[in-house]
Amino acid sequence: MRILKYIFLLILLFSIAVAVFVATQKGDFEVTQIRLINTPRNIVFNFVNDYRNWPSWASFDAEMKPEFPAFTSGKGGSFSWEGSENDGDVKTISVKENDSIVQQMNWNGLPANMYWTFKDSAGKTKVTLKVKGKIGFMPKIYAAMKGGANRIMEGIFEKSLVTLDKTLDREINTYNIKVDGIAEKTANYYLKQTITSTIDNMPRNMRIMQSKLMHFFTKNNIPTAGKPFVLYDYYDKSKNLTKFSVCVPIRDEIYTAPESDVTFGKFETFHAVKTTLTGDYSHLREAWDKTRAYIEANHLTKTDGNSLEWYKVGKEDGKGPSKWVTEIYIPIKDAAVAPAPPAAATVTAPTPAAPKPETPKTEEEISIP
Structure with missing residues (x-):
């Protein structure tokens, strides 16, 4: 019995020592x-x-x-x-x-x-x-x-x-870039916010505008009719300046208060060269370049209409950047359907280097990013 008391005392002393040690x-x-x-x-x-x-x-x-x-x-x-x-x-x-x-x-x-x-x-x-x-x-x-x-x-x-x-x-x-060729883009109603921004600040401004626009939809209980997209008014690399609108599709015409920075917009059905990027937005420039190259190679003529980026799948869908899907549309004049481009394979590219300096263009404004 005395031995058990000693054992219990030793355990108690050990526990106290551990507690003191840990506490200190x-x-x-x-x-x-x-x-x-x-x-x-x-x-x-x-x-x-x-x-x-x-x-x-x-x-x-x-x-x-x-x-x-x-x-x-x-x-x-x-x-x-x-x-x-x-x-x-x-x-x-x-x-x-x-x-x-x-x-x-x-x-x-x-x-x-x-x-x-x-x-x-x-x-x-x-x-x-x-x-x-x-x-x-x-x-x-x-x-x-x-x-x-x-x-x-x-x-x-x-x-x-x-x-x-x-x-x-x-x-x-x-990532994967596929030039889909000529496609018809059907008419859409949308609400938009428009801004003139430096090209460097464009990604940050887009995130802010999209958040504010979605808050406007939620606050006013307006149902959306599709994923957001961006319409480009102009994109001037020489001045590092762009004017663009962040847009969210809606089903019916809605007119906002005159003082609101959210306004109604609409585009009619048009023909365009369509390109699909599956991957991170950092590859958008390459996707735009391939779209323009396709237009030139097939002797197509661009119109004065707004080009757009349509974000079909993104982070809000729970996907990683390699699974994001963005569609690019450059409006063209109606013409016979050009030859379908060859299928593109998904690639794992080497780590992208800094963009090479571009040769300055003679025109003042460049309409496509």
């Missing part, structure tokens, strides 16, 4: 991970900036089940997850386009701050991720056995950046 261990952690990613900076930034991409690379939980709100990119964007080992959420606090992102994370109820920076480096992107936060009592026990909280978190975020690099290489550089 540093619960704060601060880790910094740096990786050179073989993908252009703006593409890496946009991929990280949108939480819909995170489950493909964030190594937070092997069985992560994400939930996405209406806004998943830019300031105020967020997402949450549940997993077999932990759950949490992340929200974007501030964004500097193509440069930096600041986020707040709750990991099993414990706070952490994440700081991203993106810099050009010898043709690659230098990604720096700094994370500062705290861990609770139970994780401290695990951390004490594994070399400390910093060592555990370094492993998680190092693995995440490695996976991010591999995912970008696969998702961005696997």
